[in-house]
Amino acid sequence: MSKMESMTKAKWIVEAALELKAEQPISLDMRALTAYADVFVILTGRSNRQVRAITDSIVHDLKNRNDPPLGVEGLDEGNWVLIDCNDTIVHVFDAETRTHYDLERLWRDAPRIDLGIPGLDPDPRNELQGGEENGGGANAIDPAA
Secondary structure: OOHHHHHHHHHHHHHHHHHOOOEEEEEEEOOOOOOOOOEEEEEEEOOHHHHHHHHHHHHHHHHHOOOOOOEEEOOOOOOEEEEEEOOEEEEEEEHHHHHHHOHHHHOOOOOEEOOOOOOOOOOOHHHHHOOOOOOOHHHEEOOOO
16 A cells, blocks of 8 residues: 555544544554554543444444455453554554553654644644644654655
8 A cells, every 4th residue: 555545544543533532643654664554543542432432433434435444353351452454553542551551652763644634743742741832743754745
């Protein structure tokens, strides 16, 4: 899949998740770091129930776009759901599990992707740490680039 197609899919995923009030969405450009995915999308729900609802919203949206996920793991537990969307891997966490596994730190060399969603900081750490007003910093990439 092309870079633009991967970024478009990531944008669809994040938009579907935001409809269900997902928190701290980030997208990571994984092309230089893994052979199995172009993009990681990481999201947080406030409860197991919300994690499941966010997952359902993403899966439903992708099916409606004729791009259904290959698989979904962890839906029963609801604290970490992994959605395999072929070139894009989605991680939907509850807050405690996201903090515990800290994928952002594990994959800190992956540039954050600015999906061009108004009001969305591509690196929510900026909001928590008082970082750059417009987000992104030196490690964010523009999907149109």
